Amino acid sequence: MRLLRRSELPVDTVALARYLIGKTLVRELPEGRVSGRIVETEAYLVGDAAAHAFRGLTPRNRSLFLERGHAYVYFIYGNWHSINVSGETRGVGAGVLLRALEPLEGIASMRLRRPGAEMADIARGPGRLATALRIDRRLDGMDLCAAGSLWLGSGVKRRGPIGVSVRIGLSREVNRELRFYERGSPYVSGPRWLSL
């Protein structure tokens, strides 16, 4: 597993959302490395009414406007964090929501933060993923293409077919098929019929 270079990331948010399936998200913690294989993503595009960047740059969403490959971490529902990877050039607000991981390294560490969770549930869902990797707003704006406490790594296994569906949990733009997932993976979130 090696650090992905920014030049390897597609210069298009939809292409990036597909590209990230099968790649890894790596978190370096004092107790050791925690990592997982990305199995589910959603793209949030320019002009997309469901996107946090839709109404322009604000203090909260500014990381979405960074050069592709930076982290946008936000706090939601008073309890959870979610992480996006910015997807366009500097000044353009778009990103890829990371929705689920297949745990690879540091599973014991993840379990400490996800007590009682079944293996498949440890990082299934954006809030759970962030909890498992101890991701919070302090990591907002971090360059994921640089060695540090959070970074994107190359793929570690052969990739299965990628499925496409509508995005989960939205009240706007509900028909756009911008969710991508690894078919057959037990680590993918959402209702089963969405992941066939």
Place this chain on the structure above:
DNA sequence: AGTGCGATTGACT
């Protein structure tokens, strides 16, 4: 200054 709600989760029926 006040209001409404959200890219969710976990507990409970």
Place this chain on the structure above:
DNA sequence: GTCAATCGCACTA
């Protein structure tokens, strides 16, 4: 399957 929890942020006035 249903639903409350919980609070930062954007928007209105």
